């Protein structure tokens with residue numbers, strides 16, 4: 001039995017999918033359960049979809065009107081954060097359209113938590129498109145080198161790590177607020193070395209704690 005108190009989501013679909021939920025003064029958007037990576041530490045690969053009391057497994061990917069309905073009024077939220085147990089840039093058009101509409105409805109700040117592999121998947125630089133509607137990116141670095149990254153994040157093929165670093169360089173050109181993150185406590189991950197890497201890229205760094213939404 002879980003010791004976590006089940007939270008009340010902002011809104012659910014008829015299937016009770018949690019699309020938007022509020023924590024820490026932010027509203028978080030859960031728009032896909034799909035990922036490019038298969039991170040060993042990811043709760044969903046341990047059949048655990050509950051994060052901070054919210055069941056984040058989606059049975060259906062929400063369209064833009066459903067996302068907007070789920071958020072309601074974003075004007076009082078500190079940030080709108082695209083973040084869930086899935087990679088939001090896998091639904092780039094939906095993400096951009098939702099972000100634009102939320103901005104029109106008064107969203108103060110829009111952030112995307114991402115694996116940083118959108119350019120790799122798209123075969124082009126999508127960061128200028130993101131920059132039109134997104135104020136900040138939080139990019140999962142997760143390791144200080146490629147071998148460790150591949151071990152923990154299990155990309156579908158080799159080459160993800162250099163693509164991730166290239167994405168950081170591209171994003172930096174267009175989006176002012178970039179943060180690299182790594183999870184403290186994963187075997188072999190040196191948080192100071194990850195922070196040094198972020199420093200060399202001239203972007204911010206944040207140490208994360210496993211299973212904490214942020």
Ligand code: SF4
Pocket residue numbers: 034035036037038039041042043044084085086087115
């Ligand atoms: S990118 Fe995030 S959601 Fe996807 S597998 Fe890794 S930890 Fe899980």
